Amino acid sequence: MNYKTHGQMSESILTAAFLSISGGLQDAYTYLFRGKVFANAQTGNIVLLSQNIMEKNWHLVIHYMIPLVSFAIGIVAAEIIRTKFQRVQQIHWRQLVLIIEIFLLLFVGFIPENLNMLANAVVSFSCAMQVDSFRKIRGNAMATTMCIGNLRSATDLWCAYTETKDKKTRQRSLQYYSFILVFAIGATLGGIVTDAVGVHAVWICCIGLLISFLIMFIQEEVRDFEKLEADQKLQLELGTLADELKDIGREIKRCLGSGKIEKYPERFMDVHKLEDVIQQIVSKVNRVVNETSPIVDFRLTDGSRVNVVLPPVSLEGPVVTIRKFPEKPMTMKKLVQIGSLSEEAAQFLEKIVKAGYNIFISGGTGSGKTTFLNALSDYIPQDERIITIEDAAELQIRNIPNLVRLEVRNANIEGKNAVTIRDLLKSSLRMRPDRIVLGEVRDAAACELLNAMNTGHDGSFCTGHANSSKDMLSRLETLVLSGMDIPILAIRNQIAAAVDIIIHLGRLRDKTRKVLEIAEVIGMDGDNIKLGTLFEFVEEGEDADGRVIGKLCRTEKQIIHTEKLQRAGIEY
Numbered sequence: 001m002n003y004k005t006h007g008q009m010s011e012s013i014l015t016a017a018f019l020s021i022s023g024g025l026q027d028a029y030t031y032l033f034r035g036k037v038f039a040n041a042q043t044g045n046i047v048l049l050s051q052n053i054m055e056k057n058w059h060l061v062i063h064y065m066i067p068l069v070s071f072a073i074g075i076v077a078a079e080i081i082r083t084k085f086q087r088v089q090q091i092h093w094r095q096l097v098l099i100i101e102i103f104l105l106l107f108v109g110f111i112p113e114n115l116n117m118l119a120n121a122v123v124s125f126s127c128a129m130q131v132d133s134f135r136k137i138r139g140n141a142m143a144t145t146m147c148i149g150n151l152r153s154a155t156d157l158w159c160a161y162t163e164t165k166d167k168k169t170r171q172r173s174l175q176y177y178s179f180i181l182v183f184a185i186g187a188t189l190g191g192i193v194t195d196a197v198g199v200h201a202v203w204i205c206c207i208g209l210l211i212s213f214l215i216m217f218i219q220e221e222v223r224d225f226e227k228l229e230a231d232q233k234l235q236l237e238l239g240t241l242a243d244e245l246k247d248i249g250r251e252i253k254r255c256l257g258s259g260k261i262e263k264y265p266e267r268f269m270d271v272h273k274l275e276d277v278i279q280q281i282v283s284k285v286n287r288v289v290n291e292t293s294p295i296v297d298f299r300l301t302d303g304s305r306v307n308v309v310l311p312p313v314s315l316e317g318p319v320v321t322i323r324k325f326p327e328k329p330m331t332m333k334k335l336v337q338i339g340s341l342s343e344e345a346a347q348f349l350e351k352i353v354k355a356g357y358n359i360f361i362s363g364g365t366g367s368g369k370t371t372f373l374n375a376l377s378d379y380i381p382q383d384e385r386i387i388t389i390e391d392a393a394e395l396q397i398r399n400i401p402n403l404v405r406l407e408v409r410n411a412n413i414e415g416k417n418a419v420t421i422r423d424l425l426k427s428s429l430r431m432r433p434d435r436i437v438l439g440e441v442r443d444a445a446a447c448e449l450l451n452a453m454n455t456g457h458d459g460s461f462c463t464g465h466a467n468s469s470k471d472m473l474s475r476l477e478t479l480v481l482s483g484m485d486i487p488i489l490a491i492r493n494q495i496a497a498a499v500d501i502i503i504h505l506g507r508l509r510d511k512t513r514k515v516l517e518i519a520e521v522i523g524m525d526g527d528n529i530k531l532g533t534l535f536e537f538v539e540e541g542e543d544a545d546g547r548v549i550g551k552l553c554r555t556e557k558q559i560i561h562t563e564k565l566q567r568a569g570i571e572y
Helices: 013-033 042-054 058-085 093-108 113-133 148-164 167-215 225-231 271-284 332-337 343-355 369-379 421-428 446-453 469-483 488-498 563-567
Strands: 004-008 219-223 245-255 261-268 295-299 305-309 319-323 359-363 386-390 403-407 435-438 461-465 501-507 513-525 528-542 548-554
Touching: 013 113, 013 167, 042 058, 058 093, 058 113, 093 113, 093 167, 148 167, 148 271, 261 271, 271 305, 271 319, 332 343, 332 369, 343 369, 343 513, 343 528, 343 548, 343 563, 359 369, 359 469, 369 461, 369 501, 386 421, 403 421, 421 435, 421 446, 435 446, 446 469, 446 488, 461 469, 469 488, 469 501, 469 513, 469 528, 488 513, 488 528, 513 548
Parallel strands: 359 461, 359 501, 386 403, 386 435, 435 461
Antiparallel strands: 004 219, 245 261, 295 305, 305 319, 501 513, 513 528, 528 548
């Protein structure tokens, strides 16, 4: 597989080298010439700040407080620039950051010594923009304005190399050490130049920044890290991402195809390495996860679903859950072969799908709802226009030429511009769909879904979490009530008119997934919705290995509402 692509050089080694030289020079300049203040190393400023608070040197407290505040503001400014200018084509947003840095440092060169507080504030602001904007080199986390993170990564990797003798691990470790050396060279140069020219020494930093700016106009052949990580099966087990997994630290568990969970032999070096991996993954999909926003859901390039939960919500440390889907989607024929449903039930479902019955697929977490929906979609006629709506795209509907796939968009860092399932449902009605397939209903979007089903969009599919077919109806009531204040009887009438068939799935005690019930929504029986069970799983015992023996059997009840079958010319 070819991992080469032409890309802009903001994460190149050459760019980072000049940025590191500039970062070291800025630190030396502010410390030697601007009153013993660190432009980048805010830890040092905090130590000095605390010391002067204890000694009640209040003028020095302000002296060290200003660069700390300026550094924080600089990070905010960099995030705003990234958000506002990320899609600009003429110039990369990181180049814009460098332009601002250059002008700021040129300005600092004119600030006299009696205004050192102002100079330190501006330089700290500039450094913060750089450290927030340039975080990676060749896909690896790297800092160009400080050394502590690089030193930790370099040493961790070298320790890993001594155990594994892996050449790539050694190479990455030496790369980190090299950038520490480059930073030190920049600091040395800063000391020499500052002694020579004084206040104007900061202008030398602009040369490194300008070179980096110009380098970023070059289109080089680089490795496509997204494809590389996919090939390394990052999405499958996090097991091979850039040598992060070693023989000590955070344990990994995986779920086998049988549904059983076992401990995986590989481990993360420590919790910090796991956190680094999480941030690498999240950054590639333009999501944010931190203590303020500790939960995030997203989709990887291969369709895998990822859920990340960080402390303090996760009490034992970071938790990453990856749901990997098969390269070849499950078919109804295969489900019959493995015993998930009977051949008779499959034939029945084929008829009602082609006839345009509205179908709900219910079940608990991990019961196979999405897999079953994918298989069921094979029965949809190919000449229809299908619109899928999902929270995180994972449906694998095939053989439908006129397929429109929609996915929700989370709010940005400002909490704005979110696109919800309700928004997509409303929009889909203006796209002239034959069928609407909703990946999962979990909120007030149930109102729009029922409206769509009741306004001529027959044959629509949806999944939902429930413990039984009857419970699915109750859950729908609750979801509709969360978004609409109308009498419960009116809601039940709407559900009874919209939903035709409920297919309930479940995981048995042997971890196998089965169709447990296929029920028809008959209509209203007084104030309640009446169900008629057409197929029901009948358990017959266990074999010697503990596997449940049973089958999906036809009941004595017949489907009541045959109008759609008749209109489609399908015999039943």
